[in-house]
Amino acid sequence: MEPITLVIILVCIIIGGMLGSLGVHLLPVGGAPAAMATATGIATGCVMLMTGSAVTGLFTASSVATFWESNPSVLLVSLSGGVGAMLMMGFTMLIANLIYIFGAGVVPVSGRAAVDPITKESQTEYKTPRTDGHGVPNVCFYSGIVGGFVGGFGGALIYVVLVSSGYAGFSVETAVVVALGIFIANAIMAAYNIGGTIEGFHDPKFKERIVTGLTCAFVISLMCGIMVLIAIETGTLGAGGVL
């Protein structure tokens, strides 16, 4: 394989992994406390949420990739994946808010910001004392939408570069498993970096930890990318890297 092609594959894997990590940091994740309306965000873990949204995007991306007989458009397939993940996050956050508002009678409110940085709505007086906020307020919703898009774009980018016959040329099955593996490794490292709950880009944690998170994502994706290149060059994943 041409050296320039190998470099492009490596760069795309690194970009995809770093976008996945950035996406996790942008999601409003409340973890277990959010299920009791004790913390703002979505009531599940970072990895589960990001993986769930990314695989939804990956499903659509895989369908879109089959539109081309060979060499699918990297940009359009990645965008399809990003939009798929964005829609998954959007519907999940909207229905979660419906349950918070009508099932528990709770007003969505941020625990980390006194005023919503985008809508400028005050938050503090709506918050229940001795909680860290509850529900998915508007700023978290916007952050989640962007996070879903960024993460889904990254996951689909890795997939399309691996499956495209112009690049790695893996079989569909191998490409999706490798893409998911790289993505989940980055998501787990991001979850460790966050260490609990995060509300999105306006959360002080985001500014404090995003550099560390992206640096880790770069290192992990680089190592994963080198493994992929070795597999391609040595034909470890079947003849010529194709199962």
Next chain:
Amino acid sequence: MPVISLFAWMLVIVFLAFVACMFEDLESDVGSQSNPNSQVQLAPEMGYIHRYYNKAISGEGLSYALACTIAGTIALLLLLQFEPTYGPKAAILAIPVGAAVGSISHMIRSSVCYPGREAAHKRFEQPIYLDVFYGHLVPIATHNFIAVICITAIAYIQSHLTVLSGVSGTSNPFPLPLLCLIWGITVGAIGSSTGDIHYGTEREFQDRPFGEGRRVIYHGQICRYGDCGIRTSKDVVAFCAKYGGPATGLTFGLIVLFENWRTVIGMMLGGLTGAAWNPGIAAASGVGLGIAVAIVLIVLNTWLVRWARKKYGPFVGE
């Protein structure tokens, strides 16, 4: 005509997705899995001896990914065995048998969880109630079976869509077990993100004031009494089936609907195969439609939050 068939199959998938995610959430309620189970786990330490079923095999996404992948693998093996002889009719046998194996494996994991977790609570004098143990296994398996059979059927339809709808190139390239894995992760992630709120915030703390977040000091102090007698997890599922479960099903149903809808509409705008087929227009149209749906969601959420703030007002109380 084939396009209508494609839309009809899309709607079948959406219906199955609705049922799958609703039963996934209800199964996580009857077995007490995922995030709200942290309170069931904490309760004996706070002196609250309870009769809830205590099962947290893993995160819902992973446990459902495993159950669905087992079901999909068994179904694929049966299809490979019987499809050459019986054709598509083989699915009538393969999908239920695969789902049954998946749900039995889930039930076995559930049966190991309860004694293990409650035995660890011996120091807090939490007994292992055998009637709770035996009484919840069948509801767990049956709820799980409905969810897994729907996911396996969705995966089967999506991987055989070209044959079923008569439109070439519509089958998803992923094999059946991989589709089961993907939808298993997604259905678990959604069930954990949305349905758990109704169980964790409302049902577990029903004796606390309605309309406020559950304060940290309440944690572990779960509501242990039902309308009549002592509450078990079977009473939880009956409550959550009225709102949390259907809302969760709606989430997954809407996601699957709009994901497939924008792809199919994009394909139609791109020429729907044949000489006029333009993959670039098809893909770009799908992306454009998806962004339009996302904008609608943003507007809806902004309006919803604003409505709730106006209707409920600032927090009142101590």
